Amino acid sequence: MSDYICALSDAVERVHVRYPNRYGLMIAGDLYTAKTMDRTRQYPALIVGAPYGGVKEQGPCVYANELSQRGFVVLTFDPCYMGESEGEPRHVSSPELFTENFSAGVDYLGLQPFVDRERIAVLGICGSGGFALSAAQVDTRIKAVVTASMYDMSVAARMGQTPEQILETKQKLAAQRWKDAENGYMPEYIPTFPEKPLEKVPPELGEPDAEWFRFYAVKRGHHERARGGFTTTSNLPFLNFDLLSHLDEISPRPILLIVGDRAHSRFFSETVYRKAQDPKELYVVKDAEHIDLYDRTDRIPFGKIEDFLKTSLQ
Structure with missing residues (x-):
């Protein structure tokens, strides 16, 4: 049985x-890629990053399944230390490494003979939206950025x-570092979601916790390699790192920020929209x-x- 949350179109090849x-x-x-793609030609390409902890x-397979049918070569990936990607100990998060993962995707796509190096864009869902923007700040090979339900994890940490x-948070994390060191550098990891999907969300949960459970903890989005959260001390670098301090340097490359009208995270996209330079667009669903915006x-x-990508990647 497939462990992807959506069925692959008969018109799409996934490798x-x-x-x-x-x-x-x-x-x-x-x-x-579309099965009808002519591999003697070069196509625009897109890298899709998963929600933070996904x-x-x-979500990435939903976007890739659709956008590959619309003329794009689409790459999805597991962040390092997550899923099927390398990295030990598992479930470590890092603002630098998670930003670098997008540029690594650019490296890979740019080596494919059927990809046009001058037409590569990134799309980040939730936390990957912040990492996609961060990558575009320094990697000029990224020609356009799309975010969906964006989170800036360096803002969220504080x-x-x-x-x-x-200060109390820092002291707790410092104390946890001692515990991790005494444990042979096997860092504490406490998963958020159950090993097996639930039939329904526990009624005692408040928002936004209940919202996370409406996707990750039930059959809709549950995956055994995405049980939520990261090692406890992964929060340390996000307290000390501003992911989006150079947003103005993405311009003149365009940004499209997509957000739901009822999203609890809407203010993240609105903040980026205010700070970024033109060309930029905030699109409210x-x-x-x-x-x-993960899967619906x-x-x-x-x-x-x-339309945004085809215009931006002309």
């Missing part, structure tokens, strides 16, 4: 690939905390919460994405 990032870690990816078999609470093909504006 599992592996390639290194700049740190020598092998990244596990899937390459999607894997390529979840969000809603007073200076006193931030009606009647959509944050997770609806009746909400994800594929026509808008196609």
